[in-house]
Amino acid sequence: MNFDFNRPIDRRQSDSRKWHRYPGRDILPLWIADMDFAAAPAIVEALHARVDHGVFGYGAESASLHEATVAYLARRYGWTVDPAWIVWLPGLVTGLNVAAAAFGEPGDEILCATPVYPPFLTAPANQQRRTVAVPMTRSGGRWELDFAALERAVTPRTRAFFLCSPHNPVGRAFTRAELAQLADFCVRHGLVLVSDEIHCDLVLDDVAHVPVAALGGEIASRTITLMAPSKTYNVPGLGCSFAVIPDAARRAAFKRAAQGTVPDVNVLGYVACEAALRHGEPWRQELLAYLRGNRDLLEQTVARGELPGVSMTHIEATYLAWLDVSALGLTNATAFFEQHGLGFSDGAPFGVAKDTHVRLNFGCTRATLVEALARLQRALAAR
Numbered sequence: 001m002n003f004d005f006n007r008p009i010d011r012r013q014s015d016s017r018k019w020h021r022y023p024g025r026d027i028l029p030l031w032i033a034d035m036d037f038a039a040a041p042a043i044v045e046a047l048h049a050r051v052d053h054g055v056f057g058y059g060a061e062s063a064s065l066h067e068a069t070v071a072y073l074a075r076r077y078g079w080t081v082d083p084a085w086i087v088w089l090p091g092l093v094t095g096l097n098v099a100a101a102a103f104g105e106p107g108d109e110i111l112c113a114t115p116v117y118p119p120f121l122t123a124p125a126n127q128q129r130r131t132v133a134v135p136m137t138r139s140g141g142r143w144e145l146d147f148a149a150l151e152r153a154v155t156p157r158t159r160a161f162f163l164c165s166p167h168n169p170v171g172r173a174f175t176r177a178e179l180a181q182l183a184d185f186c187v188r189h190g191l192v193l194v195s196d197e198i199h200c201d202l203v204l205d206d207v208a209h210v211p212v213a214a215l216g217g218e219i220a221s222r223t224i225t226l227m228a229p230s231k232t233y234n235v236p237g238l239g240c241s242f243a244v245i246p247d248a249a250r251r252a253a254f255k256r257a258a259q260g261t262v263p264d265v266n267v268l269g270y271v272a273c274e275a276a277l278r279h280g281e282p283w284r285q286e287l288l289a290y291l292r293g294n295r296d297l298l299e300q301t302v303a304r305g306e307l308p309g310v311s312m313t314h315i316e317a318t319y320l321a322w323l324d325v326s327a328l329g330l331t332n333a334t335a336f337f338e339q340h341g342l343g344f345s346d347g348a349p350f351g352v353a354k355d356t357h358v359r360l361n362f363g364c365t366r367a368t369l370v371e372a373l374a375r376l377q378r379a380l381a382a383r
């Protein structure tokens, strides 16, 4: 190992939103999706060099950044992207909101599959659209899109489908066949497919991530792909992400919707992004191995029955675990776990019944996860 993911880094005194949530309380923060690891040395070195330059005027994406991004997408996914298709953004949630505003009219409907990352459910309403949530099914130990229910949910006002691929919070890495079926659904109903692929480089299993737009054909021109180095390389605080929009008219509509309200990307965000895409791979490979270890520890603890009342499906991608705690019959699940020193994300904002699920972020040191599992066992025994 060249990188030390076991090294504890005290984030309590830093500017971390994750670690500021429980001041003065002994609660392990396992909620918001950032990791407790330092960024890859290649990223830190590039940032040092940029800071040493000393001038921080308004930024613009460089030809070199475009070149790195296009080369990365070709190398990792065999996806040929024209640099002109890329729209830089300060965040992916911004991208979801801009996409919701860019197409159709107020009152139009946007489909998504629940449970899902909460901004999928709130972005349409922020932009005077209506969210239509279609629950996924949990069959044979894995979550799947419910195509029959999706067909029933389409109305003349449906404009778009918001996809999370890989999926937060259920950890699915959708197969090429599932994505092709979704592409066919969107094309048949004339929908724009907004595909949030922020977790695409965090696939833990031996499954290839397929950018849905890389399937080609009509879906390529109907897709707004949202990507960022932020989750994989743990630089979300640097606010740099991008949309890939092959269709010129849809790209123009997206840019119009962003005009005047969406700020430029921070110059340090550009630097971190380029360093990650050019030099981050050795670090990413070791990160994936470490996260697999954390995932396996958690899954094996559940499989051995050491967390009675907690169930989960296998996590193919992301560092997030969607824990079904409905069997516990809790009346305030997050408060219960906080009382036992565990700060999980509440499941309800992801579009499920209150107190049935919590989300655990295992992007932490092994020691933190071991301690969290011990606390969880004690919490369940104390009921």
Ligand SMILES: Cc1ncc(COP(=O)(O)O)c(C=O)c1O
Pocket (backbone or CB within 6 Å): 033, 090, 091, 092, 093, 094, 117, 164, 168, 196, 198, 199, 228, 230, 236, 241
């Ligand atoms: C699916 C998904 N999209 C977007 C985001 C956040 O993106 P950003 O911080 O760039 O707004 C997250 C963060 O957890 C996420 O899981």
